[in-house]
Amino acid sequence: MEEIKEAIRVAQTETNRRFTIADISGWDGRWELIDGVPFNMTPAPSTAHQRIVVELLFALRTHFGKSGCTVFVAPFDVQLDENDQYTVVQPDISVFCEKQTLQPNRAIGVADLIVEVLSPSTALKDRNEKFTLYERSGVKEYWLVDPLNLTIEVYALTDGLYSRRQVVGVDDTLHSFIFTELSIEMKSILQG
Template identity: 40%
Template sequence: MGSREKEQAPMTYKEYATWPEGKRCEVLDGNIISMAPSPTPEHQSISLQLSIEFGMYFRGKDCRVLAAPIDVYLFEDHRKGWMDENVRNWVCPDLVVICDKNKIQKNRIVGAPDLVIEILSPATAKIDRMDKRIAYERAGVKEYWIVDPANQVVEVYLREKTGKFELRGVYSRDDTIPVHGWEDLFIDLRNIFE
């Protein structure tokens, strides 16, 4: 068995903070869901291009764009007291847009981002499509994108009045995506997929 026996208490952020710098994981309900290796150059290129597009749009506006690695405490409330030893849910999305700057803490995001983007890799595809999608939905994320580099497509999920995500569109390399929270923001995928 690995260094964390099944009988051990759930993983907390306090424990995670003692790990060596550069060693990362994501945790839901105290269980490690991902300890993926460093991303590929293709993944990083897509992340960079998305960061540029969103960053240019949000320059001088109230919302902030942050790219991985940044830990997000999905289910904590920045207005309430919490301690790292009580946090058993955190993820490290590839890109987030946050419009409530109070959620941006010194070394983490506390609360659900407005928009989350995950870029698939073979090691993370199932987690991004299932575990993290469900967690983002439960946390109140308004818009969730799954970027598939292998097929050069983006799936866009929007939070409905029911609180559930609904697939609003699948966009390919030659499409332009309307970002639903901002009526004048469009992402041309020709600038994202090389």
């Protein structure tokens, strides 16, 4: 781990130094890479975070089970663009409807739906870097779950931008923009 910290420190002092997927593949722990910048995924998620992920995973797996789409939960590497060696992420939940994106060690290609559950250590990255990354990569729908405020923000891609937005709370039903037959009661997801 000290070796990794030193490599990051040295890279931060070098101008325009970007890491590749190959660079981080041998590092200990869980890492994401966004535009060549490594992010350590080591902090353990909270109980609320894990409960929400499990409930959403169950709801999504139940819905997509017979549709041909596949649901994955972190840690699972997603390389959104096969030509981009500077970006690989581990969304909390990802849904892929194109089987050719699924490779033995990761998904290579754009997910149809990505869910990120906010935590104090990831909220800014999920709202900024990942929001922009998913939007420019063409992820059709992006859900941001806020366990503190008990809300889920749903963004849908329209003409290359996340322009459709819905915010749901505990007493609401989430309706997917992209998967029109998908609706989830929020009580079981957001209430512990």
